Amino acid sequence: MSAAEEKTNVMRVLAQKKIAYKSYTYEPDASKSGTEIAAILGESVDRVFKTLVTRGKSGAYYVFVIPVARELDLKKAAKTVSEKSIDMIPQKELLPLTGYVHGGCSPIGMKKYFPTTVHETAKEFNTFFFSGGKVGFQVEVSPKDLEKVIRLQYADVCV
Secondary structure (H helix, E strand, O other), rough: OOOOOOHHHHHHHHHHOOOOEEEEEEEOOOOHHHHHHHHHHOOOOOOOOEEEEEEEEEEEEEEEEEEEEOOOOHHHHHHHHHOOHHHHHOOOHHHHHHHHOOOOOOOOOOOOOOOOOHHHHHHHHHOOEOOOOOEEEEEEHHHHHHHOOOEEEEEOOOO
């Protein structure tokens, strides 16, 4: 199967839920930054999002989906999920926890559901981009359709 025909778990979940999406592939390189991936896609860094996984002081895990050129504001993020504080999880914990590797983490299809917050700017777009669940894969989905696939909230969680 060629890379263009390859379906990731994210794409299978979207298809199963009858959600319209477009998929994009590029040369897999986990060292590429989100802004470099936006350039490869020919898209604004405001429309291409990254998926970050955090742990709260309580021990609970939270997912944040934010524009690739922005940084997560840990204080705003903690307040949004009613935690005293949150921290990024160590990279080595990402795969066992989510089933995804760094650079290929998607809010769809994790091993387990974690409370998910999408940066509020996603609602400004008809569609936005995020990881297709594998390095080298991106999907383009409408925010409304993403709400049909996972439970999420919108908030301003960036610096």
